[in-house]
Amino acid sequence: MKIVEEKIIDDLKEKAKIIRCHIVEMIYRAQVGHPGGSLSAADILTALYFYILSIDPKNPDWEDRDRFVLSKGHAATALYSTLAERGFFPTDLLFTFGQIGSLLQVHPDKNKVPGIDASTGALGQGLSIALGMALGARVDGKKYWVYALIGDGEIQEGQIWEAAMCTAHYKVTNLITILDYNKVQLMGPVSKIMEVSPVKDKWLSFGWNVIEIDGHDMKQIINSIYEAKRVKQKPTIIIAHTIKGKGISYMEGTHEWHGKAPCKEELEIAIKELTNSV
Amino acid sequence: MIAVRDSFGKALLELGRENKDVVVLDADLASSTRTIYFAKEYPDRFFEMGIAEQNMMGVAAGLASVGKIPFVTTFAVFATKRACDQVTISVAYPSLNVKIIGAYTGLLSGYTGATHQAIEDISVMRAIPNMIVIDPADAEEMRQAVKIIAQHKGPVYMRETRDEWPDLFDKSYEFEIGKAAEVCSGSDATIIACGVMTSEAAKASKILSKENIGVRVINMSTVKPIDKDMIIRCAKETGAIVTAENHNIYGGLGSAVSEVLAEEFPTPLLRIGIKDTFGESGSNEDLLKKYNMDAGYIASAVKRVIKRKKVQ
Numbered sequence: 001m002k003i004v005e006e007k008i009i010d011d012l013k014e015k016a017k018i019i020r021c022h023i024v025e026m027i028y029r030a031q032v033g034h035p036g037g038s039l040s041a042a043d044i045l046t047a048l049y050f051y052i053l054s055i056d057p058k059n060p061d062w063e064d065r066d067r068f069v070l071s072k073g074h075a076a077t078a079l080y081s082t083l084a085e086r087g088f089f090p091t092d093l094l095f096t097f098g099q100i101g102s103l104l105q106v107h108p109d110k111n112k113v114p115g116i117d118a119s120t121g122a123l124g125q126g127l128s129i130a131l132g133m134a135l136g137a138r139v140d141g142k143k144y145w146v147y148a149l150i151g152d153g154e155i156q157e158g159q160i161w162e163a164a165m166c167t168a169h170y171k172v173t174n175l176i177t178i179l180d181y182n183k184v185q186l187m188g189p190v191s192k193i194m195e196v197s198p199v200k201d202k203w204l205s206f207g208w209n210v211i212e213i214d215g216h217d218m219k220q221i222i223n224s225i226y227e228a229k230r231v232k233q234k235p236t237i238i239i240a241h242t243i244k245g246k247g248i249s250y251m252e253g254t255h256e257w258h259g260k261a262p263c264k265e266e267l268e269i270a271i272k273e274l275t276n277s278v
Numbered sequence: 279m280i281a282v283r284d285s286f287g288k289a290l291l292e293l294g295r296e297n298k299d300v301v302v303l304d305a306d307l308a309s310s311t312r313t314i315y316f317a318k319e320y321p322d323r324f325f326e327m328g329i330a331e332q333n334m335m336g337v338a339a340g341l342a343s344v345g346k347i348p349f350v351t352t353f354a355v356f357a358t359k360r361a362c363d364q365v366t367i368s369v370a371y372p373s374l375n376v377k378i379i380g381a382y383t384g385l386l387s388g389y390t391g392a393t394h395q396a397i398e399d400i401s402v403m404r405a406i407p408n409m410i411v412i413d414p415a416d417a418e419e420m421r422q423a424v425k426i427i428a429q430h431k432g433p434v435y436m437r438e439t440r441d442e443w444p445d446l447f448d449k450s451y452e453f454e455i456g457k458a459a460e461v462c463s464g465s466d467a468t469i470i471a472c473g474v475m476t477s478e479a480a481k482a483s484k485i486l487s488k489e490n491i492g493v494r495v496i497n498m499s500t501v502k503p504i505d506k507d508m509i510i511r512c513a514k515e516t517g518a519i520v521t522a523e524n525h526n527i528y529g530g531l532g533s534a535v536s537e538v539l540a541e542e543f544p545t546p547l548l549r550i551g552i553k554d555t556f557g558e559s560g561s562n563e564d565l566l567k568k569y570n571m572d573a574g575y576i577a578s579a580v581k582r583v584i585k586r587k588k589v590q
Binding site for chain 1: 301322323325327328330332333334335336337338339340341342343344345346348363364367368371372373
């Protein structure tokens with residue numbers, strides 16, 4: 001196992017803080033967006049874009065780049081903030097989010113934003129798109145990796161399980177799927193709306209390799225991806241246990257902040273909490 | 279005369295030979311859609327996706343986004359309705375280079391009946407931005423269209439008729455997306471048709487010529503983008519229009535032609551097609567007769583529309 005230096009982990013944590021601040025500020029300014037599921041995914045996106053992915057912000061369409069599909073497209077603010085911090089576009093653009101004529105749609109449009117590989121937002125569709133990219137690499141004999149981030153509410157969609165079956169059938173190993181398992185969806189706890197548990201057993205029974213991690217622990221995120229890359233013959237899903245609204249006390253674990261924008265006072269509390277956090 | 283689906287399968291095989299970016303996905307129907315020819319020759323570029331059309335459409339979108347030209351085939355009912363949101367959001371919204379082939383058109387579904395009869399596929403696909411919609415008339419037009427749609431960059435929905443159907447075109451014909459072709463000449467009225475109905479319309483024109491009624495027949499194989507100029511010209515020159523489609527009269531070719539005429543050049547019009555009802559099992563011939571879509575019925579419709587022209 002490659003050991004990631006503590007300094008790098010600390011830098012990633014700092015970056016994630018900045019990204020979380022962008023997320024709440026974007027949503028505050030636009031008065032629209034999905035803070036809960038963006039904040040739960042922020043550490044995963046930070047690890048991917050600042051440590052894992054082979055990408056070039058100056059050449060976003062580089063054909064040998066790794067691909068990332070945000071299947072849970074409503075977490076767009078997390079992706080936009082990460083891409084801006086990574087240098088794909090100026091951070092000023094973040095504050096046009098959701099406004100008429102903006103490149104930054106409330107759900108991501110691949111043709112509008114540099115660095116976005118798939119247009120998503122209709123839940124359940126992104127994993128299939130990522131699978132198609134992975135199979136494309138196989139046809140072309142290319143070595144790039146494809147990553148898909150799916151939501152726990154999203155796996156209620158039947159298409160996810162069609163894709164799960166197909167990925168295992170084709171023994172696709174250049175696709176690494178990460179589940180943002182924050183256990184809360186729009187109307188309430190996933191267990192109350194439509195129970196998806198036992199999640200691990202479901203993926204195992206579909207022929208997948210399963211790794212479970214704390215989705216807010218940078219080391220675990222990175223190590224699990226290294227581990228997934230070494231698995232042969234079967235696809236891997238990383239079940240990342242996360243907290244919806246992670247980092248902002250009044251949002252954590254609640255469904256009310258799935259798709260709600262903070263007021264000025266709430267924004268100030270959020271920024272204070274994020275900047276003071278360890 | 280060869281089955282239109284065989285023409286499709288052979289053209290796809292040939293295309294696969296010429297263009298290594300072409301990949302094919304099918305949902306356990308390769309022997310019906312005839313992608314089996316391609317599958318046997320190019321197994322590494324053929325993806326059996328099982329009976330899971332939503333995933334198939336998404337995988338095609340992914341393949342297209344990394345530079346492949348996927349042809350996705352299944353029965354038209356599943357391609358356009360089971361996977362409709364995937365066609366719309368995964369394929370059409372980002373305008374990906376996916377070619378969706380809907381097999382077994384309209385009522386002509388090999389006796390399978392209402393569950394497998396695509397009577398609203400054109401209507402649904404036509405309402406999706408970025409989507410091109412084509413219903414080829416015969417084996418030769420199908421053969422050419424396979425190559426042409428592969429050259430077009432962007433999503434295309436094309437219907438694939440199952441059976442043998444009368445030949446209208448030979449190799450001298452040149453299919454072009456968005457360009458209608460005159461199949462029979464005449465100046466008393468025009469029948470604008472697509473798919474299998476073009477040859478029924480040609481038969482109707484022949485029947486009427488014996489009564490000295492000259493009926494022009496236009497093959498409008500591209501339903502979207504529709505050849506507006508041709509519609510307006512025929513309306514001006516013949517003064518009466520009949521549309522003929524193997525599809526519900528709501529939302530398909532008849533609707534598309536009506537939209538153009540209503541806005542640009544109001545003209546007496548009658549629509550031939552499935553009159554907002556579900557179909558049933560039966561032979562192609564019996565179905566067209568029972569649902570008032572055969573040449574005899576089209577001929578009678580032409581006479582009716584000509585009468586309306588005279589009173590105006």
